[in-house]
Amino acid sequence: MGESITFWVLAVVSVIAALGLVFSRRAVYSALMLGVVMLSLAVLYAVQDAPFLAAVQIIVYTGAVMMLFLFVLMLVGVDSSDSLVETIRGQRFWAIVAGLGFAALLGLGIGNTLIAAPKGLAVANQNGNVPSLAELIFTRHVFAFEVTSALLITAALGAMVLAHRERTEPKPTQRDLSRARFVEFGRHGKNPAPLPGPGTYARHNAIDMPALLPDGTVSPLSVNRVIARHEAEEGTLAPEVAQILQQEEEGK
Template sequence: MTAQLAAYSTSTGEAFQFWILGTVAVIGALCTILMKRAVHSALCLAGTMIILAVFYLANGAYFLGVVQIVVYTGAIMMLFLFVVMLVGVTAADSLKETIKGQRWLALLCGLGFGVLLIAGIGNASLTEFNGIGQANAGGNVEGVAALLFTKYVFAFEITGALLITAAVGAMVLTHRERTERAKTQRELAVERVRSGKQLPPLPAPGVYARHNAVDIAGLLPDGTPSDLTVSKTLRERGQIRDVSQEALNDLKALEQRSEERLERRAVGPAKFQRPEEASK
């Protein structure tokens, strides 16, 4: 069968698959390190991981291929995206070098390391291939399970301890103990009235009928943006879009248009007419 055939060399189809998907995987990896924004890097890395899952499947590691998709692209990359959202999506990496020439030295080191690694593989005597067909004869999942629960059972048990420790560690790291009692709603209300700064709820963001995104500050009557309208998180990240100039220009244009119109109608009745009514 194909498994037997795959024992000594790979089929043409697999070679085709390797060269196409391998190229995409390398491009994805390069994009991961070259993209300015973390969220783009994460998406490129997710693509590379999916391609690696296909390679696992092609190599006869059916269980690992599925686990790769479920664990890496499903859980780990989503966790990454979650943290990217938490930390700030648009927070781009600063490109200023803190150590002079560090980037070029790093590239040189990487290149040297790559050459060393690839030359090492080239020199190794990897001429014979047994193929996975024999080992997968009783099913890949069954074979992996048989090894996992006999030869590697101790490592498997330790893995459980590791996962528990990691879960507890994550909770300890992100949990913050509250040192004082939480204020009740009543106390908060009294405090707000006493301070007398902002009694009603905060004004909503967005400019009515123009922009209603949450990152656009609402405009005051004189056209200046009011920072009060945008959420504190966005304000801290500096992610507020300012449309005040645009809005002022629009207003100016509108005033000019209405003036033109009024001049034309100065002799007519003073009654206000909407343009579509006037055209009838």
């Protein structure tokens, strides 16, 4: 009874999360929905007396793979728009072919389970879940296992080759960057010093707090323009920052 209730509850949650993953317009929401699906699958594996698959689902997929997605979101940004231009010719056709092939394999798998007589969990795990799983992988399904391993290694190498870029010029050092800043200062009068760090109020340390100069006044360079314009509309903007914004508007 408890197994059936767990299955139907998590099945509904998994389907709703999967639909949210597909139809969500924000990459962050899609990543969160993917995490919900993976955790639900892990619980279903554990209920079906497959502790090894449940642990792998949490450690490898929910842990490692989700961290990769989060790193990609951190690098790309949550507000970046996807390009709709096809850079690979014929990718839609091959995507449809791959989808039909996956649907055929899924149908064969479901049909095999419906036609063949079930053995039951007691027979499948008579030697233990992990030893029985290892025996199937390295005896009956060893060819598929090795092919999958080769594909994963090839995909990793292909990703590194595609992401690698040959550097046509030497990488600038800190000395070169510092010298370039002072050259810009001599030519255009641009301040060579780095921007002041935000969040230097006495009881605050947040990125939305401006930095303070040695005399205690607000440093306009550390104020985010979006926050500055919002405060300007409300009339709570510091006079120094308002003056900088006015100068920028006159320069445009």
